[in-house]
Amino acid sequence: MKKSHIKQESEQRSSSGIEGGFLVVLGGGESGVGTALLGKAKGYDVFVSDKGKIKDKYKQVLIQNEIDWEDENHTESKILKADVVMKSPGIPDKVALIKQIRKAGITVVSEIEFASNFTEATLVGITGSNGKTTTATLTHHLLKQELNVGLAGNIGDSFAKQILEDDYPNYVLEISSFQLDDIIDFRPHIAVITNITPDHLDRYDYKFENYIESKFRITENQTEADYLIYDADDEVIVNHLKKCAVKAILLPFSLEKNIENGACLEKENIKITINNNQIIMPTSNLTLEGKHNVKNAMAASTVAHLLKIRKQTIRESLENFQGVEHRLEQVLKINKVQYINDSKATNVNATYYALESMGAPTIWIVGGVDKGNNYQELFSFVNEKVKAIICLGVNNEKLLNTFGNMVDVIVETQCMNEAVKIAYKLAETGDNVLLSPACASFDLFENYEDRGRQFKEAVRNL
Template sequence: MKRLVVLGAGESGVGTAILAQKEGYDVFVSDMGCIKDNYKEQLTAHSLAWEEKHHTEELILNADEIVKSPGIPGDAPMVKKAVEKGIPILSEIEFAGRYTDARMICITGSNGKTTTTSLIFHILQKAGFSVGLAGNIGRSMALQVATTSPEWFVLEISSFQLENMYDFRANIAVLLNITPDHLDRYDYKMQGYVDAKMRIIRNQQPTDYFIYWKDDEYIEKELKKYDEKAHLCTFADERKEGVTGYAENGSFVLTAPADFTMTVAELALQGRHNVRNSLAAAAAALAAEVPEQTIREGLQDFRGVPHRLEKVGTVDGVHYINDSKATNVDACYYALDAMTTPVVLIIGGKDKGNDYNEILPLVKEKCRALVFLGADNTKLKDFFRSTGITIADTHSMKDCVEACKALAHQGDTVLLSPCCASFDLFNNMAERGNMFKEMVLNRAK
C-alpha cells in the first residue's frame, strides 16, 4: 500500500486525504497550525490519522508522495527534508487529476481569476453542463472527485498551485495577465513568478486551447520558450493583427474559437478590466462548445463575485465599494481606473514586495484621501507622503471606517482596494471584506 502524507489540513488538504483513502492509500495528515473544527470532524469521520501544531518527521518522511497545501512554500523545513529524501511533492490539483476523466478549463493570472472563473462556471451551468468549480474557489477538487463525477471542472489556479503540477493537463487554459505579485515567494525575482504562471500550458495537446491577453508584457515573449501545441486564442482592448477577441467602438467581438458578437453595453460586468475578463470567458465557453445564445445570456445576467468591486451601499451620500480581493497593485489600478467620483482609498496589509509607482498617477488624479489599514504602514507612509494627499494611519477596521467617514465628502466613493494581502490583521481577504461591509452597513442603520 502506497503511503500519502498531506501537509496542511485546510480545504485542499482534507479533500486530498479523503480522495487518497478512497483510492487505497495509507494516509496521514499533518498541520503545523491549528486545524479548524469542521476539518477535524471530516478527518475523524473518515478515520484518517492526523496531527496539528507540529510535524512528526518519522510519520512524514516515510511517504511515497506528499501533497502540500499551496500556502506552504517550497523552502519550508519539512518540505526541504522531503525533497532531500527524493519524495515527490504534489499539489492537490495534480493528485486529484489522476482520478477523473473530466475535461479541465483552467484559469490563472495575476488579476481577474476569480471573476473569470466564476463567469465561465456560470455560463457552463446555464448550458446544462455537468460541471464542478474548484481550485482557489469553491470546494476542494479532490473532494469533488471523491464524491461526484462531473464531466467538466472549471479551476481557478494560483501560481502556488501551479508550482507542483507535472502531469496535469488543461484542455482549455486561460492566462489573463502576469503582473508583479507574490514576489516574496519567489526571492523577489519576477522570472520565478512568470515561470510558475506559464506552467498552465504544460502538457497541452493539439486539440486543446490556450487563451491569453495579447498585450501582456510577458506572455508572448515567454511562449517562444515553449513548444505549445494548443490552438492559440488572444484577446486585447482593440482590434489588431493576431487578435481573435476585442472590444472596440462599443462592440464585443470574437473570431475564434468561433465567431461571436454582442455590444459592450449588454455585458453585466462593466469597466475595461471586466471587458477583458468577459472576452476570456466567452472564448473559453466557445472552446467548450457552449451554444452562442447561452454565452450571450450568461454574459448578460452574471452577478459578479463577492469582494471584487462589490457595491456595499451609500451612507450619508458617500458610496462604499468592497474590493478586498485586490491583493496586488495591478488589481488596485483596475479598481481606481473604474472610479468616476473622487475616491477615499483604503490600502495596506501584508506587503508582498509591492511597487506602488504603477498606481501613483491614478492616486494623484482620483484620490481625495488615503487611509492606510495595516499592522505596519511605514512603507505606505514613506511612499505616498510626497503626494500631498491627506493621509490617515489606522490599524483596525473600526478606526479605518471612522477615518473614511471623516474624510469623504458627499458624492465621493470610499474604495477598499488594499494592494496587499490581509494576513497581518485578518485571517483572509474575505474576513477583511466582510468586516468592512458589516461596519459600513451598521452605519447605515
C-alpha cells in the first residue's frame, strides 16, 4: 500500500520527537469519537470540538480515554493549530470555520480517509443515492459466511473504531457523498455505485453535476487491479463514465441489457459472469421484493463472486437475508392491512421504488423537509396505487398542491400517532399503509430512524 500523506506526516513528526502531530476532530458523534480513539492510539495529540451538544455516551468515552474535548463551541485559535482536521460529514464546506481551516493550508479529511491509512484490509466501498444501505448490509451478509469482515462507514460502529478494536482483514463500507468529498488517497479494491439521482443538491450549489462528480470520487484512486461495479441501466452513471477516465475494471449490472462481464437478468435468473466464471441464481427465491432489490442483489453477489465466496453460499445467503430496518420493513398486519416502514426513503427516487413495489391499494404517509423535490416521477404510481395521502410535516403546502387532485382523500398532520390513527381509519381489508416520506425528517424528528421507530411504535399501539 502506498504511503499516505497522513502516515508520512505521522512518521516525520515521530522521528522529530513529536508524536503523531495535532489532530482536530470536528463533530463528537460516532465517526468523530472513533477517529479520536484511533488518532490517540496512533500517537496524535487529539482535540474533539462540536458546535452542538455531544451525547453523554460519547462524552464518557472521551473522558475515559483522556481525550480533550469541547461542545457547544468551537475554539478557533486552538483548531487552527491543527496538523490534520477530520470533519464530520454533516458539516458543509461553506461553514466559515472550514473556509478558515482550508485557507490556513490545514489538511481536511473524512473519517473514511483517516482510518483507511491504518489498515491493510481489502476494502469494498459502496455509494449511491439509494440502495447503498441495503446493498452494503447484504454484501456483508454474503461475505461474513466465509470471510472475517466488518461493516462500517455510514452504518454501525465507526470504521476508525473497528480498525482500532477489531482490525478485520476485510471491510464493507457504506459511503455517502459527504464522506467522499474529503478523501485524498482512499482507494477501495472494489467500488460499487448503486445509482445516482438528484439528492443533497443544497450541498452542491444546486448543480447535479457536482453531486455526480462527488459520487464518482469513490473510483478516482482505483487502479487497473481494482473493480468498479455499477448500474448499467442508470443513464447518469453511463453518461458520466463516457467522459471520466476510470482505471478500474468495469463490472456493470443490468435488468435490461445482456452483460458479458458483470451481472444481468436472463429468464428471471440473475446471471453473473466474471472472466468466464459464471453463477446463475433464480430471482424467485430472493427474500427482498422489488426490481430495485434485484439490482441490489446483483451488486452484492458480484462483490461476493469477486471475493471467491462459494456459489452455494451466495444463493443461500440471498434467500435468508432479512433486509434493513426502516427500508420497506414489514411491521405488522392488523385487520388484514399491512403496515410498512420505509422511513429511510428520504428522497423521491427511494419512494419511487417503494410505490413501485406496492401490490395492493396503498395509504401513503409522506412529508418532512423537502430538498427541492420534483414529485413528477411518482404521478403514475400515485394514480394507479395510492387511495389516500397523509402529509406528515411542518409545511405540507407543496404536497397538497401537487397531489391534491390525484386522490380522493388527502389530509395533513404534524404528529406520527395521529398519522397512523388516520391511516387505520382509512384502511380496508387488503390495503397497505406505507410510510415512505420522500423527505428529510428534521422538522418533526431527530432523524429517519427516530421517525421509523415512532411509526412502528404507533402501529403496535393501535
